[in-house]
Amino acid sequence: MRSRSLFSLLVVACLAALVLTACGGSSKKKSSATSSGNAGGTLMTVAKGAPSGSPDPQINYTLQEWQLLVITHDGLVGFKRASGTEGTKLVPDLATSVPKPTDGGKTYTFTLRKGIKFSDGKELKASDVKYTFERLFKIGSSPNAGTWYNVIVGGDACVKSPKTCNLNQGVVVDDAKGTVTFHLTKGDPEFLDKLAVPFAFILPTGTPNKEVQIPPPGTGPYKFVEYNPNKEIKLVRNTNFKEWSKDAQPNGNPDVIIQKFGLSAEAEVTQVENGQADWMFDNPPSDRLSEISTKHADQVHVNPLTAVWYFAFNVRIPPFNNLKARQGVNFATDRNALVKIYGGPNLAVPTCQILPPNFPGYKPYCPYTKNPGSGKWTAPDMAKAKQLIAASGTKGASVKVNTDTVETDKALGLYFVGLLNQLGYKATLQALSPDIQYPYCQNSKNQVQFCWSSWYQDYPAASDFLNILLGCGSFIPNSNASPNIAEFCNKPIQAQMDQALQQGITDPTGANTKWQAVDKAVTDQAPWVSLFNPKYIDFLSTRVKGYQFSPQWYFLLAQASVK
Amino acid sequence: MAVFEPEAEGIVFDAEETGGDIVGRSPWALAGRRLVRNKLALAALALFVLIVAVSFAAPLYSNYVADTDPFASNISGTVTLNGKTEPVLQQGGGKLGLGETPIGPTWHSKYFLGADNQGRDVAARVLYGGRASLEIGIGSALLASAIALVFALVAGFFGGWTDAIISRVMDLIWAFPLYLLAISLATVLLTAPNGLKIGFIHLSAGSLWVPLLIIGLVYVPYIYRPIRGQVLSLREKEFVEAGIAQGASNFRLIFNEVLPNVASTVIVLMPLMIATTILTESALSYLSIGVQPPQASWGTIIEDGQSLLYTRPWVAIAPGIMIVLTVLALNVLGDGLRDALDPRSKVRVKG
Numbered sequence: 001m002r003s004r005s006l007f008s009l010l011v012v013a014c015l016a017a018l019v020l021t022a023c024g025g026s027s028k029k030k031s032s033a034t035s036s037g038n039a040g041g042t043l044m045t046v047a048k049g050a051p052s053g054s055p056d057p058q059i060n061y062t063l064q065e066w067q068l069l070v071i072t073h074d075g076l077v078g079f080k081r082a083s084g085t086e087g088t089k090l091v092p093d094l095a096t097s098v099p100k101p102t103d104g105g106k107t108y109t110f111t112l113r114k115g116i117k118f119s120d121g122k123e124l125k126a127s128d129v130k131y132t133f134e135r136l137f138k139i140g141s142s143p144n145a146g147t148w149y150n151v152i153v154g155g156d157a158c159v160k161s162p163k164t165c166n167l168n169q170g171v172v173v174d175d176a177k178g179t180v181t182f183h184l185t186k187g188d189p190e191f192l193d194k195l196a197v198p199f200a201f202i203l204p205t206g207t208p209n210k211e212v213q214i215p216p217p218g219t220g221p222y223k224f225v226e227y228n229p230n231k232e233i234k235l236v237r238n239t240n241f242k243e244w245s246k247d248a249q250p251n252g253n254p255d256v257i258i259q260k261f262g263l264s265a266e267a268e269v270t271q272v273e274n275g276q277a278d279w280m281f282d283n284p285p286s287d288r289l290s291e292i293s294t295k296h297a298d299q300v301h302v303n304p305l306t307a308v309w310y311f312a313f314n315v316r317i318p319p320f321n322n323l324k325a326r327q328g329v330n331f332a333t334d335r336n337a338l339v340k341i342y343g344g345p346n347l348a349v350p351t352c353q354i355l356p357p358n359f360p361g362y363k364p365y366c367p368y369t370k371n372p373g374s375g376k377w378t379a380p381d382m383a384k385a386k387q388l389i390a391a392s393g394t395k396g397a398s399v400k401v402n403t404d405t406v407e408t409d410k411a412l413g414l415y416f417v418g419l420l421n422q423l424g425y426k427a428t429l430q431a432l433s434p435d436i437q438y439p440y441c442q443n444s445k446n447q448v449q450f451c452w453s454s455w456y457q458d459y460p461a462a463s464d465f466l467n468i469l470l471g472c473g474s475f476i477p478n479s480n481a482s483p484n485i486a487e488f489c490n491k492p493i494q495a496q497m498d499q500a501l502q503q504g505i506t507d508p509t510g511a512n513t514k515w516q517a518v519d520k521a522v523t524d525q526a527p528w529v530s531l532f533n534p535k536y537i538d539f540l541s542t543r544v545k546g547y548q549f550s551p552q553w554y555f556l557l558a559q560a561s562v563k
Numbered sequence: 564m565a566v567f568e569p570e571a572e573g574i575v576f577d578a579e580e581t582g583g584d585i586v587g588r589s590p591w592a593l594a595g596r597r598l599v600r601n602k603l604a605l606a607a608l609a610l611f612v613l614i615v616a617v618s619f620a621a622p623l624y625s626n627y628v629a630d631t632d633p634f635a636s637n638i639s640g641t642v643t644l645n646g647k648t649e650p651v652l653q654q655g656g657g658k659l660g661l662g663e664t665p666i667g668p669t670w671h672s673k674y675f676l677g678a679d680n681q682g683r684d685v686a687a688r689v690l691y692g693g694r695a696s697l698e699i700g701i702g703s704a705l706l707a708s709a710i711a712l713v714f715a716l717v718a719g720f721f722g723g724w725t726d727a728i729i730s731r732v733m734d735l736i737w738a739f740p741l742y743l744l745a746i747s748l749a750t751v752l753l754t755a756p757n758g759l760k761i762g763f764i765h766l767s768a769g770s771l772w773v774p775l776l777i778i779g780l781v782y783v784p785y786i787y788r789p790i791r792g793q794v795l796s797l798r799e800k801e802f803v804e805a806g807i808a809q810g811a812s813n814f815r816l817i818f819n820e821v822l823p824n825v826a827s828t829v830i831v832l833m834p835l836m837i838a839t840t841i842l843t844e845s846a847l848s849y850l851s852i853g854v855q856p857p858q859a860s861w862g863t864i865i866e867d868g869q870s871l872l873y874t875r876p877w878v879a880i881a882p883g884i885m886i887v888l889t890v891l892a893l894n895v896l897g898d899g900l901r902d903a904l905d906p907r908s909k910v911r912v913k914g
Binding site: 266285288289300337343405407411417428537 | 634635636638639652654655656657658659660661662663664680681767769851855856857870871872873874875
């Protein structure tokens with residue numbers, strides 16, 4: 001449910017985590033090397049800027065910080081630290097097992113592992129879990145508290161009155177037995193996924209119930225010792241960490257992981273080429289790709305992402321409140337050209353639908369192509385596009401194409417300005433700063449007609465794309481936090497989504513078949529022009545070994561070896 | 564009734580240039596003669612005229628020479644060179660084949676300076692960009708001069724509260740850092756959902772009038788100040804007092820007596836102002852708050868080229884060279900005009 005910037009942040013966080021794990025053998029207490037490399041050394045990473053937003057782990061919603069948080073903190077459950085589809089599996093982390101829900105999907109009971117300590121030396125207790133979830137509401141600015149965790153009994157009241165939040169009924173703990181029982185107001189098939197992301201990572205009792213400027217102690221193999229948004233983030237080994245599960249939280253290789261800020265992407269490439277940095281968080285700029293591809297191919301890793309780039313039509317205002325107009329633009333879009341803008345066919349794959357490949361509920365479907373039927377996009381169909389747009393009666397309408405000023409995104413916007421003008425509209429580009437573009441598009445007051453955005457999975461569930469981006473409940477009028485940019489709300493499709501969500505509690509496989517149908521139905525309504533599914537480039541220095549890519553956390557920083 | 568004041572009117576009796584005969588020449592004729600003798604200024608004028616002519620011939624170049632639409636993307640397009648068809652955007656090489664690089668300068672009629680990352684002809688865009696930059700530069704300089712002249716004449720002539728109020732407003736505008744003021748205005752205008760509406764005037768965010776108005780307005784105080792000072796001084800001159808004594812109206816005094824005497828200052832300032840406004844327009848467009856895509860200006864093309872500096876530097880270098888040549892020509896021409904119109908230079912001619 002996050003846009004690319006969030007995704008990017010998550011990637012950085014993963015990187016940091018990998019670095020931390022890779023550095024995981026301090027001089028004070030030498031940890032054993034992981035199975036994938038040698039312990040020791042400093043993993044030096046670079047990024048243009050610090051993770052945007054607050055450093056607080058229960059507020060920050062960026063890939064850049066999440067990549068670090070996953071090696072400093074743990075949830076009750078976690079995504080397996082592995083490549084490929086293995087990396088999407090939930091495994092027990094601080095808990096001894098992944099529980100089956102009871103009471104119609106409304107109760108989850110966990111038993112904590114024994115002997116786990118926070119980096120400040122305090123032992124993990126069941127009451128820390130309750131404290132963590134109450135803090136999630138009490139700090140008042142956690143972005144998903146009111147949408148993901150309000151399903152916990154007492155959660156809605158906590159959203160209304162954060163300062164007096166009390167989850168005595170919703171999170172029942174027993175320190176002596178080490179048990180934690182969550183009581184939900186209704187079944188939530190994705191509750192376990194939501195426990196595996198950093199918002200729900202367990203913090204020690206006593207952590208201030210206000211935004212903190214450096215992540216508080218956690219249970220992972222590393223800990224934050226510096227968080228200076230103008231300079232760098234530094235992680236060192238957590239000497240209280242003892243590996244309890246290689247799947248959930250393996251020990252790291254580097255002793256220290258540093259992420260320095262303030263370089264341009266061009267300078268980042270040069271630093272990695274020269275060995276001054278080991279990894280760059282940002283994607284290499286387009287005019288350096290050919291050079292990297294030619295001279296440093298062995299240092300580059302390209303991985304497909306469960307993500308989609310798209311332009312959202314505003315389906316409530318002219319001209320795209322007209323289905324034929326939306327479908328016409330979809331037919332006219334040359335997705336190969338857009339793939340070229342992103343970096344070429346080896347970096348992105350054209351798509352017409354909402355769900356990305358290799359995702360629960362995905363089945364290839366592309367009606368907006370010449371010769372449809374194979375499910376794959378092959379070429380634009382201009383004749384059909386012009387016919388549909390003529391029939392829509394929207395020709396001549398003014399359209400503002402909204403993007404941010406990042407080079408690639410602006411280039412995509414420019415492409416659509418040209419295309420829409422060719423189709424008979426009067427299109428102009430509105431390129432806004434990346435800091436404001438996404439909230440600007442989300443706010444219905446701004447009446448954005450056609451907006452660029454991208455979405456990277458939070459966790460592997462179809463609803464993370466379909467319900468969050470195109471569900472009726474995700475459109476919040478006049479709000480900067482309304483992820484349904486298209487303002488799309490189709491009652492029959494929403495009913496299908498609700499059924500799939502309900503079925504997912506007991507029958508995830510059957511639910512995914514329902515999500516397939518939802519994906520198809522939404523694609524037919526064309527609330528977006530889906531462009532392509534991107535791939536991610538990791539550019540590493542020659543000394544980095546043991547590269548691993550998780551579909552959830554991307555480059556696993558702590559698993560890299562620099563010695 | 565205008566009073567004949569040889570000094571004030573700038574008419575001089577030039578014996579040297581007429582072989583000993585005393586002949587009255589208008590100051591404009593003398594200035595013209597001085598300008599013609601300044602070869603450097605004439606060369607600068609010729610260069611500026613050439614740049615203007617070439618820029619305004621952009622449609623002819625794109626239609627009949629390059630055969631391209633410089634505002635439409637041509638990402639999937641191809642071009643035939645020496646009988647060989649090549650993609651306009653070429654896939655990166657190496658083992659991984661990452662990236663897409665626009666075709667470089669072909670030195671042929673098509674893609675003479677290569678393509679940008681939208682597959683558009685850079686040479687055609689540089690010419691179109693010049694047209695927009697010059698239109699905005701000249702337009703905003705004229706606008707700023709016109710507004711400044713009117714306010715300076717009124718403030719300087721009437722003095723008192725009129726002068727105090729107008730001058731403080733100008734001071735207020737001057738007090739803002741120029742680029743911050745321009746950026747603030749541009750940001751507001753460009754993000755307004757329905758553009759700018761003032762009465763019956765409606766400007767869309769993409770209109771060239773938006774940067775023209777913004778730049779024109781922020782430079783008003785820079786011209787107002789020197790002209791007002793001159794008007795204040797002229798107001799006390801004998802020929803103006805004589806006009807008052809003879810019952811001439813204020814309007815007549817301002818337009819017949821004062822205005823002709825400040826016109827040369829405006830003319831001297833004009834090329835320098837155009838150079839300055841072209842630079843400002845380029846800076847704002849480079850920051851994405853001037854000319855809006857798909858329109859092009861030299862600033863927007865430099866911005867496009869910034870992301871291609873490693874592989875296709877000509878995309879940024881070509882408009883950069885055009886800006887340098889234009890500003891250089893205008894500055895040299897401005898110096899020449901100042902030499903030609905500066906009253907002190909009369910002494911030299913007389914001597």
